[in-house]
Amino acid sequence: MAINKNNRLKPLHCAYTAGTGGGKAVAVQYAGMMPKSPCLAMFDPYGDYVYKTGCEYDTGFAGKRTYHYATRAAFAEAFKNAWGSKKPFRIGYKPENPTRDEMLWFCNLMWLASDGHRRLDVVIEELAKWCDSTGKEQSSLGQCFTGGRKFGLVMHPVFQRSTEVPKTILAMSPYKIVGMQETLADATRMAKECGVDVQDILALEELTYIKKNPKLGDVEPFSLKHVFDD
Template sequence: MKSKSQSLKLPNPVNSNPSHDAEHVIYVAGTGGGKTSAVKYLGLVPKTSQAVFFDPYRNYAGAKFQGQMCHGTSSKAAFVKALLAARKRGKSFKLAYIPQDGATNHELEFFSAVVWSMGNGRSSKLYVVIEELASCVETTGKLKGKAGELLRGGRQYGLVIHSIFQRGQEVPKTVTEQSSTWWIGAVNSMSDAKWLADKKGLNINDIAALTSAKVNKQKIGKPIAEYLLVRDGIGNVESKSLNCHSGLRC
């Protein structure tokens, strides 16, 4: 039996535009490290953007995202209809898909296929936030299917992918190699810190010294997440912190 995503017969994206810059972002940190708060408050997903969320744990649906309500649905048909209508209107929106089966490969593939079909290199960019990526994938090699296509080919169709996970070793290399900006919070182990340091040419001690929002809430009573923001270019690293409750940067 064909899956629902296969039977939708979705179109391909249109108007390839290679002039778009590579802007994919990853957020990596252990539990309580502030990943979702970074998505919400840092502005890497612009306030006035068109944005769509793969939201298995309802981190966005039913709440405001930078002042704009993020509507959510678990219905595949309703999600396709709402996203298509929102893209046609051409205005800012925030829409979340809440997968009924949770963070699984087939749910991510459905979401990715729908988003891929909405790409348009001459229209407004579509920011695509994927929570719990590592739970959905079944390989650390090449990411296949429409999810992989979003990372490899989405740029030229105005699709900007933001991927969120706890350990870089658990996600396909397609995700890390295609993402030009890395938000790195406190990780769970020295092996995680070493992997990140090796990948981005960082000092392992700088990563190991980061304190999570969870730990700081216990220590100082405030959920302050310390992080490194690493962009393309040698030495292009910012060391900052974020109040995960207020959204204020320190």
Template sequence: MAINKNNQLKALHCCYTAGTGGGKSVAVQYAEMMPKSPCLAIFDPYGDYVYQTGSKLDIGFAGKRVYHYSSRKAFAIAFFDAWGTKRPFRIAYKPAKPSRTEMLWFCELMWHAADGTRRLDVVIEEVAKWCDTTGKEQSALGECLTGGRKFGLVIHTVFQRSTEVPKTVLSQSPYKIIGIQEAKADAKRMAEECSIEIEQIAALEPLTYIKKLPGWGNVEQLDLRNVFN
């Protein structure tokens, strides 16, 4: 059960959306929504953050090793060992058979660990695939999004299509990173969420984004095309 409620904590949840090749995972790492030395847990079903020694690409998380575990027991033990040290860590759960059930188990574990005296960043990749509604998400994921702020949780949700995610994801994420959109419906929804014109989203290129900050129409441009240079 989450402990040490602190209503003074700011809402920092962030969602990241972009079509194929738009650079969602790059934005998660480099959009400056993550501490430089985070306590970080990732639901990484497809191994987007697997570290490869000697690779010229920026594999891992911002070039740092991420420790992956494929069984619930191994991940839970490793996570609580790392969380117990009170030092930064990067750890990921990569279940052998990704599913909504596995994602919700992961979220329940994060909720159980949450502590209002400490920040815990949580990334959930491809969140739309693990949701069964576009309405209100009434699950462990929904609880982390709606109640996590006061217990130190910062939820980072990653998805391709905004029309496929629960409204809870968007409404509870005051920060939004929007990359290229493959469907007009998705571009329209994100334009409405950010109070901007749809043409601003249509003009985006891979690894360029619109960064929505808290406040009506408060946006800025973000360009990560030089990250790998």
């Protein structure tokens, strides 16, 4: 059960949206929304944050070691141990056959583990794939967004197209990191969400972003191109 409700906790959920290759995974790791030493659980069905020793590409999370698990039992056990240790960790659930059901199971586990005395960061990759409506999200996913704040959950949903995700996700994420968009509909949607001109969104390119802060009109452009400078 979610424990130690604390109404004073601020909503810190941050949504990341860009077309493929726009730099969502890079932003999740380097845009500064993640604590340096996080308690971090990821629904990572495509293994974007897998760590392989000596590998140029699979560099974990911001270069730090991650651990991935393919079954519910293995992930739940690893998560229980990691969260119980009170130490920072970065672990991923990477089911062999990713489905909405798997995502909801993962979210339910996060909700049950949440504790208003401790921050738990939760990444959900390719969120739109696991959603079947753009209306209100009443599931364990929705619960993490609407009720999670008071129990220390910080959600990091990642998706390519904002027009394909439930409105709960955008409405409950006071921080939004917007990269290069693929369709005019998505660009228009994010321009409206951020309170900027659609031209500002259309001008974004790979690894450049606009960050929307909680206050309406508070936006800042930034670039992460330097991450891969040698």
